[in-house]
Amino acid sequence: xxxxxxxxxxxxRELRSDLDRGFSKLVRAYQPGIHAGAYRLTRNADEAxxxxxxxFVRAYGALSTYDRERIDAMRLASWLWTIAxxxxxxxxxxQSPQAVAEVDLPGHVDPEPADGDAWRRRxxxxxxxxxTAVVLRYVVDLSVNDIAEVTExxxxxxxxxxxxxxxxLRRTIAAEEQRA
Amino acid sequence: MTTNNVETMIARHIPExxxxxxxxxxxxxxxxxRIGTADxxxxxxxxxWSPRGITAVTxxxxxxxxxxxxxxxxxxxYGSELPRSLRSDVEDAxxxxxTDELEVDMSxxxxxxxxxxxxxxxxxxxxxxxxxxIAEEIGxxxxxxxxxxxxxxxxxxxxxxxxxxxRSDGSIGQYAFGPEMKEALLRNEGAIL
Numbered sequence: 339x340x341x342x343x344x345x346x347x348x349x350x351r352e353l354r355s356d357l358d359r360g361f362s363k364l365v366r367a368y369q370p371g372i373h374a375g376a377y378r379l380t381r382n383a384d385e386a387x388x389x390x391x392x393x394f395v396r397a398y399g400a401l402s403t404y405d406r407e408r409i410d411a412m413r414l415a416s417w418l419w420t421i422a423x424x425x426x427x428x429x430x431x432x433q434s435p436q437a438v439a440e441v442d443l444p445g446h447v448d449p450e451p452a453d454g455d456a457w458r459r460r461x462x463x464x465x466x467x468x469x470t471a472v473v474l475r476y477v478v479d480l481s482v483n484d485i486a487e488v489t490e491x492x493x494x495x496x497x498x499x500x501x502x503x504x505x506x507l508r509r510t511i512a513a514e515e516q517r518a
Numbered sequence: 519m520t521t522n523n524v525e526t527m528i529a530r531h532i533p534e535x536x537x538x539x540x541x542x543x544x545x546x547x548x549x550x551x552r553i554g555t556a557d558x559x560x561x562x563x564x565x566x567w568s569p570r571g572i573t574a575v576t577x578x579x580x581x582x583x584x585x586x587x588x589x590x591x592x593x594x595x596y597g598s599e600l601p602r603s604l605r606s607d608v609e610d611a612x613x614x615x616x617t618d619e620l621e622v623d624m625s626x627x628x629x630x631x632x633x634x635x636x637x638x639x640x641x642x643x644x645x646x647x648x649x650x651x652i653a654e655e656i657g658x659x660x661x662x663x664x665x666x667x668x669x670x671x672x673x674x675x676x677x678x679x680x681x682x683x684x685r686s687d688g689s690i691g692q693y694a695f696g697p698e699m700k701e702a703l704l705r706n707e708g709a710i711l
Contacts, residue, residue, distance in 0.1 A: 356626055358549040362594050365543050373535040383533050390535065391543050398547040457528065476525045477532070507524045 346414050354406050361401065365394050368415065372422050375478040379426055379470065381458045389429070393422040416484040419474065423488060460510045468503035471496050541596055548623075551591070552598035553584055556605055558612040558676055559706040560699050565608060566595050571621030572608070574673045577695050592626045592673060608677075615643040615707030617677045627673065630656075634668040641682040644708040648686040670694055676703065 349367060353360030369390050377386035397418060401409070461469050470489060474480045482500070486493040544550035551566040551573050558577070564587040566574040576587055584597050600608070611617045618639060624632050637655040641647050652665045669680040675694065681703040685691040690711065693700035704711060 358544075358593060358625060361547070361549040362540075362544050365540050369540060369543065370535045373539070374529070374532045377532050378528070386533075387536050387539055390539060391546065394543045395547055398549065457531070472528065477529045504524055507528070511524065 349414065350409055350412070353401060353409050357398075357401060361394075361398055364397070364414065368418050369394060371415070371478045372418060375419070375473050376422060376426060378457070378461065378473045378477045380429070381461075385429065389422060389425050392425050393418060396421050396425070413484065413487065415478075415480055416487045419478070419480065419484070419488045423470065456514070460507055463510055464503045464506055465499075467491070468499045468506065471499035472503040472507070475500050544594060545596065550594035550596060553587065553591075553595040554598050554600035554605075556600055556608045556612070558609070560676075560695075560702055563612075563676065565600065566591060566593065567600075567604065568593075568623045568625070570625065571623035572674055572677055573623045573625070575676050577676075577699065612676055613706075615679070615703075617679060618643075620677055622674055622677060624674075630664070631668040631671065634665055635672060635674070635678045635680075638669065638672075638680050638683060639678055641679060643679075646682050646684045646704065646709055649683055649691075650686055652683060666692070679703075682709070 349360060349363050351360075352363055372393050373386050373390035376389040377383060380386055380389065400421075404412075461473075464472065467489065471485055474485045474488065475482070480488070482493050482496050485491075486496045489496065491499070541550070545552065548569040551568050553564060553566045555562050555578065556565050557563075560577055562578040564574070564576045564578055564582075564584070565572060566587075573593055574587075574591055576590070578587075584595075588595050608620065611620050624635065627635070633656045634652055637652045640655070649662045649665045649669075650659070652669075653659050653661045656665075658664075665683075669683055670692065672678055672680040672694070675681065681693060681700045683691070690697050690701055690704075701711065
């Protein structure tokens with residue numbers, strides 16, 4: 339963002355001096371990314387908006403109990419995504435008795451352009467960890483290091499998840515092109 | 519389509535974040551205020567409130583807009599209708615001067631000013647106290663001038679009754695919205711001037 343008051347150090351400064359003002363900046367800076375990632379993971383616009391709101395409601399509750407040192411030590415993007423992924427998983431659990439790994443939600447999707455429909459199908463072929471890693475890396479633009487922290491997996495494993503996920507997506511798209 | 523740029527393709531065709539999502543989020547947690555209007559003995563007022571209580575009151579002078587109000591408001595705010603129960607509680611309290619039971623939210627106000635405003639809230643309806651009384655109440659008898667400054671910047675006037683603080687010689691003293699309004703508020707609640 340071009341506004342230099344939305345970079346991580348200045349948001350932290352604001353959170354420490356005035357929680358409400360800092361929180362508003364935090365939402366402005368990070369909510370679009372949470373929404374975009376949640377949309378790709380849930381494939382539902384309403385649910386993505388709910389997750390993007392609920393993530394920050396939980397974040398506010400936590401921030402109001404944190405002291406200065408704790409706020410200083412935080413990595414905002416990975417911290418917020420830890421909350422957001424938990425929120426995604428809770429919703430998946432409520433919607434399906436099956437394990438979190440089975441995140442394909444047939445019949446629970448919004449109409450959108452053909453390309454978006456295609457992405458639903460393509461991502462559904464990835465494992466949960468591959469899909470999460472690929473979305474956090476290329477939709478949300480988190481670093482591998484941040485994804486490792488969010489998913490509590492070693493960086494090398496995350497790199498492997500991403501590589502395998504991308505490979506699977508390329509093969510799926512190549513097969514689509516051959517059929518066309 | 520080429521399969522080489524799958525990394526960029528995956529981020530396309532994602533709907534925009536709903537335009538009101540930021541507003542809904544900050545209002546949901548009370549990080550921003552709703553702004554509405556209410557009637558008072560000195561005419562209509564802007565009133566800002568969070569889930570914790572009233573954060574600001576400002577008399578609505580002719581042609582003042584909500585943007586004028588927000589330009590001086592210490593918190594983020596969005597226009598809204600006052601809930602009926604809040605409106606009646608506020609209007610009844612302002613009409614009688616018995617505002618001590620209204621919940622106020624002083625977040626974003628510094629410690630010194632909070633202590634001044636808290637002392638001010640203990641002045642009974644219909645009575646007045648000199649600035650020096652407030653200074654003594656907050657344990658800082660030498661800070662009469664600072665008390666005047668803190669009261670002059672009271673963001674919740676009428677509700678936090680800074681109009682009940684007068685000069686030690688009994689004259690009415692200054693008021694952010696003019697001495698006439700201060701006198702009108704005091705007369706409305708039966709103060710003997």
